[in-house]
Amino acid sequence: MSTQPEVIRESDVSLHIRRVVSYIVLIFLACLCLFPFLFLIVYTTRSHVEIQQGFSLLPSKYFGYNFKNVMDYVQFPLYKGMINSAIVSFSATLLCVYFSAFTAYGVHVYDFKIKRGVYTFILMVMMVPTQVSALGFLDMVYAWNLDDTFWPLIIPSIAAPAIMFFMKQYMEASLPIEIVEAARIDGCNELRIFNTIITPILQPAFAVQAIFTFVGNWNNYFMPQLILTDKNKQTLPVLIALVRNASPSDDDQGKAYMYMALAILPVVIVYLFLSKFIIRGVTLGAVKG
Helix, strand or coil: CCHHHHHHHHHHHHHHHHHHHHHHHHHHHHHHHHHHHHHHHHHCCCCHHHHHCCCCCCCCCCHHHHHHHHHCCCCCCHHHHHHHHHHHHHHHHHHHHHHHHHHHHHHHHCCCCCHHHHHHHHHHHHCCCHHHHHHHHHHHHHHCCCCCCCHHHHHHHHCCHHHHHHHHHHHHHHCCHHHHHHHHHCCCCHHHHHHHHHHHHCHHHHHHHHHHHHHHHHCCCHHHHHHCCCHHHCCHHHHHHHHHCCCHHHCCHHHHHHHHHHHHHHHHHHHHHHHHHHHHHHHHHHHHC
């Protein structure tokens, strides 16, 4: 009779040990992920001479000095790069998330003869890297006189196979067809059904994909560097590369690190704003499970 409590006690101890080990591993991985941000923040407080002396995580006193240098940097103004990146990123994110969800809604809800073929084709397009089609895309951009404009960076975002695939998978798990059929019986058209009924259900999915899409467009260097030649229209990643490759007479690593720290600030703000929707979606999925 005395062995049963001992077995229960041993299992509790084993569970407690596994939990402690899991927490230690997770804390270690979190610190590992946050280390580059800590490195960046510390180096924004250091001068160019101090950075040249070698690696250090000790902060210095040049944060205000570096910030002033970035704000006064006329050759590559930060605010213009932020405005350009914001125009491209917010526009592309809005179009990408909305139309990808709309496409996923059509594929998920409707039954038609070539549905499987269309879905397979979309998945095949998802496998094609951007670099493979870049040359042909650039030829089309120059042929249509769209070079040095934001349109080639915004309009193609409507076609996003990966996000469409994610949205369809989310709908299969969270969107009963009966809701759509009931709305049709009540006389709603498809556009109203999607905008007023489906969109609130997809809020967690919208939040997740909005973060990924915004970050991807905000950090996009490849296509803007090829399309945008006017300095007043260049996005932040292009300007950061120009700052990092500045001439020796204009080289200031402290200013470059401050430039990068300010460039990622909008991404952090967007994540903090949308994170509550992600947590809500995870909680809803756990309750359903």
